[in-house]
Amino acid sequence: MPEIIYKGKAYPGEQDETVLDTLCRHDVHVPFSCRAGNCHTCMLHCLEGEVTTASQDNLKPALKLLNYFLPCQCVPTGDLEVDLPDEEDVYVSARLVEKQQLSPSVWRFSLEAAVPVFYHAGQFLNLKNDQGWVRSYSLASLPTEDEAMEIQVKRMPDGEMSHWLIDEFSPGMHIEIEGPHGHCLYTNDSPQRSILCIGTSTGLAPLIGIVRDALHQGHSGDIHLYHGVRTREELYLHESLKDMAAQHDNLHYHACVSGDDAGEGFKHGRASELALEEHPDLKGWQVFLCGAPEMVQKTRMKAYLAGATMNDISADAFTTPEH
Amino acid sequence: MSTLFEKLGGEGAVDAAVDIFYRKVLADDSINHFFETTDMAAQHAKQKSFLTMAFGGPNNYTGTDMRTAHAPLVAKGLNEDHFNAVAGHLQSTLEELNVPADLIGEVMAIAGSTKDDVLGR
Numbered sequence: 001m002p003e004i005i006y007k008g009k010a011y012p013g014e015q016d017e018t019v020l021d022t023l024c025r026h027d028v029h030v031p032f033s034c035r036a037g038n039c040h041t042c043m044l045h046c047l048e049g050e051v052t053t054a055s056q057d058n059l060k061p062a063l064k065l066l067n068y069f070l071p072c073q074c075v076p077t078g079d080l081e082v083d084l085p086d087e088e089d090v091y092v093s094a095r096l097v098e099k100q101q102l103s104p105s106v107w108r109f110s111l112e113a114a115v116p117v118f119y120h121a122g123q124f125l126n127l128k129n130d131q132g133w134v135r136s137y138s139l140a141s142l143p144t145e146d147e148a149m150e151i152q153v154k155r156m157p158d159g160e161m162s163h164w165l166i167d168e169f170s171p172g173m174h175i176e177i178e179g180p181h182g183h184c185l186y187t188n189d190s191p192q193r194s195i196l197c198i199g200t201s202t203g204l205a206p207l208i209g210i211v212r213d214a215l216h217q218g219h220s221g222d223i224h225l226y227h228g229v230r231t232r233e234e235l236y237l238h239e240s241l242k243d244m245a246a247q248h249d250n251l252h253y254h255a256c257v258s259g260d261d262a263g264e265g266f267k268h269g270r271a272s273e274l275a276l277e278e279h280p281d282l283k284g285w286q287v288f289l290c291g292a293p294e295m296v297q298k299t300r301m302k303a304y305l306a307g308a309t310m311n312d313i314s315a316d317a318f319t320t321p322e323h
Numbered sequence: 324m325s326t327l328f329e330k331l332g333g334e335g336a337v338d339a340a341v342d343i344f345y346r347k348v349l350a351d352d353s354i355n356h357f358f359e360t361t362d363m364a365a366q367h368a369k370q371k372s373f374l375t376m377a378f379g380g381p382n383n384y385t386g387t388d389m390r391t392a393h394a395p396l397v398a399k400g401l402n403e404d405h406f407n408a409v410a411g412h413l414q415s416t417l418e419e420l421n422v423p424a425d426l427i428g429e430v431m432a433i434a435g436s437t438k439d440d441v442l443g444r
Binding site: 310 | 342363
């Protein structure tokens with residue numbers, strides 16, 4: 001069986017075991033989150049040996065060349081010596097240019113990277129603060145329109161990173177960013193088809209980027225955007241989304257409040273359930289789902305049963321509860 | 324002389340069929356509890372490899388794999404009725420895609436040949 005060498009020690013692997021699983025089984029602590037090759041939190045540097053092509057599939061060409069790989073996607077065929085990524089290879093420094101409170105619990109952060117970061121609306125970044133905490137945040141900005149990169153952060157009682165960002169991180173300060181990642185994005189191959197976007201809480205962030213991207217690229221089919229929250233004041237972009245819908249005939253914004261009935265202009269119930277009730281036939285539709293993992297899982301299934309093909313359903317579930 | 328897989332249309336045909344087939348399976352309350360749906364993408368990929376095999380395409384399935392993979396389901400009560408229900412959905416998927424009857428027959432024969440392994444007999 002192949003051995004994984006990390007910081008001078010060798011760890012024997014087992015049959016069909018990924019590099020990440022081998023390290024975890026030996027209580028070696030390396031950062032990781034989704035274990036599915038999506039978040040890139042676990043990316044390592046291979047110093048010696050050959051990694052599998054599958055473990056480099058979604059990496060940037062430069063990182064591939066430097067022999068970076070995703071240990072959660074790598075079942076090694078021979079011995080590997082690995083190490084944590086070199087800071088300067090992977091992370092880029094970004095400056096906070098603006099911080100704005102959007103609702104009682106959600107803040108908007110505008111970041112400017114030291115070097116250009118090429119991304120698509122709907123992708124996400126990993127942010128690392130000076131204490132070494134790494135978390136993923138979706139981009140709400142549109143690279144062709146906005147100078148700064150925008151993320152939206154909700155304060156979560158147990159989310160130490162959310163507290164740090166909201167309470168400590170102020171304009172002028174720097175943070176390390178890595179990415180972008182993610183496949184939840186608009187493709188303009190069929191501009192007439194209908195699009196359904198469902199986001200709960202700050203799952204709205206990537207959807208705003210996707211919707212703006214679609215409109216910007218001249219999408220002519222209907223776009224239905226459902227934002228789901230518990231209470232009315234959590235609809236942190238209500239007015240600007242209403243304005244955006246007023247300017248575009250094909251954009252339909254649905255504000256869904258699941259707690260008390262919020263009155264006229266609001267829908268009462270869960271966004272995902274309301275969306276599927278109002279659009280029972282999703283054959284030919286493109287579907288975007290962002291938010292809590294349970295909502296994303298259930299709705300992915302329902303959207304599929306309602307006729308959308310698996311390839312036309314893009315989802316971005318929060319990988320950490322404090323997203 | 325083309326193979327069954329080529330006659331059916333290769334990987335493109337599998338992609339078209341798997342979406343319809345898996346939707347039928349999930350909508351069938353008599354069998355859908357056997358299908359783990361928390362990771363739909365993984366489950367979809369499994370259905371794709373099953374259909375590739377039934378279409379006579381390149382696959383690495385062995386009888387032992389089929390046995391091992393389905394053993395936990397047999398323990399949960401998987402029986403011939405369930406097997407036939409899945410086979411029925413495969414047949415109606417192919418009919419919906421206007422696959423000629425003789426090719427459907429060949430696919431159903433391959434699928435049917437897995438029965439003893441799937442049911443652990």
